[in-house]
Amino acid sequence: MKKIFTTGILLLVSAITALAQNGIVIFQTDFGTKDGAVSAMKGVASSVDASLKLYDLTHDIPAYNIWEAAYRLDQTVIYWPAGTVFVSVVDPGVGTTRKSVVVKTKSGHYIVTPDNGTLTLIAQSLGIDSIREIDEVNNRRKNSGASYTFHGRDVYAYTAARLAAKKISFEQVGAIVNSPVVSIAFQKASLQDNQLKGTIAILDIQYGNIWTNIHQDYWKAFQKITHKKNELIVEIYHQQKQVYKGNMPFENTFGAVAVGKPLAYLNSLMNLSIALNQGSFAQQFKVQAGNDWTLTLTWAQ
Numbered sequence: 001m002k003k004i005f006t007t008g009i010l011l012l013v014s015a016i017t018a019l020a021q022n023g024i025v026i027f028q029t030d031f032g033t034k035d036g037a038v039s040a041m042k043g044v045a046s047s048v049d050a051s052l053k054l055y056d057l058t059h060d061i062p063a064y065n066i067w068e069a070a071y072r073l074d075q076t077v078i079y080w081p082a083g084t085v086f087v088s089v090v091d092p093g094v095g096t097t098r099k100s101v102v103v104k105t106k107s108g109h110y111i112v113t114p115d116n117g118t119l120t121l122i123a124q125s126l127g128i129d130s131i132r133e134i135d136e137v138n139n140r141r142k143n144s145g146a147s148y149t150f151h152g153r154d155v156y157a158y159t160a161a162r163l164a165a166k167k168i169s170f171e172q173v174g175a176i177v178n179s180p181v182v183s184i185a186f187q188k189a190s191l192q193d194n195q196l197k198g199t200i201a202i203l204d205i206q207y208g209n210i211w212t213n214i215h216q217d218y219w220k221a222f223q224k225i226t227h228k229k230n231e232l233i234v235e236i237y238h239q240q241k242q243v244y245k246g247n248m249p250f251e252n253t254f255g256a257v258a259v260g261k262p263l264a265y266l267n268s269l270m271n272l273s274i275a276l277n278q279g280s281f282a283q284q285f286k287v288q289a290g291n292d293w294t295l296t297l298t299w300a301q
Helices: 002-019 037-048 066-079 120-125 151-164 216-223 281-285
Strands: 024-029 053-058 085-089 100-105 110-114 128-133 190-192 195-204 209-215 231-238 241-249 262-266 271-276 293-299
Touching (some): 024 066, 066 120, 195 271, 209 281, 231 262
Parallel strands (some): 024 085
Antiparallel strands (some): 100 128, 190 195, 209 271, 231 293
């Protein structure tokens, strides 16, 4: 019995340790890298603890684009070890009454960010264990109180570094928040009446491919109603106004269609996507991405 009890305690300690902060901080912003803003944030983190490992997710989020910040977090967080601390600063409301928070996900990751919609997708995919509002009296860079427009440096990078370096516990971030995170409305993937629907979540920027939020599970269910057909009718809408309608096959590789021809495929995240072989679908058909860009798919007769 004693051995079983001891083993249980060790397993519990191991599980807690696995979820603890691990000294890694990942930065995401819409700042770009043309000036010193990102470097200043990393400088603040290094000043807290020079042994921290600092990495970039991206700093090329389009200015003020909270939806894309939400997507890039959702795309990336799960691939980092539990205990990693993420800083996401796309903050058009900087200095206003929006909350500055640290979220612990059910996967054991931490995200330091304004609560402005940035956590929309993570809340659904990984789930939120708890939320704490940053106490800026204790978790703000010294002598920065007069600055209202660079919370990324003065509050978020500083708090994230202290958390990652275990200079503060999650409980010391600030008071617990009992309300849900701010969420951006969007079309969730659905299959109804032989029609597959979803959101154009993001563009594969380098190639102009259209990435949706329709996971392969929905796609497999949709395939079962094809009766061996392989020609799709794809309709794309912006703010409920149709901007594209066309037919294309579903294929596993781009080379299965002629150069310049459209196809549907599963991308690296196993979500349904639309492309032109060796061309930019987004550019040719003036399609963008975001919570107000949707699409529907049906099988051609």
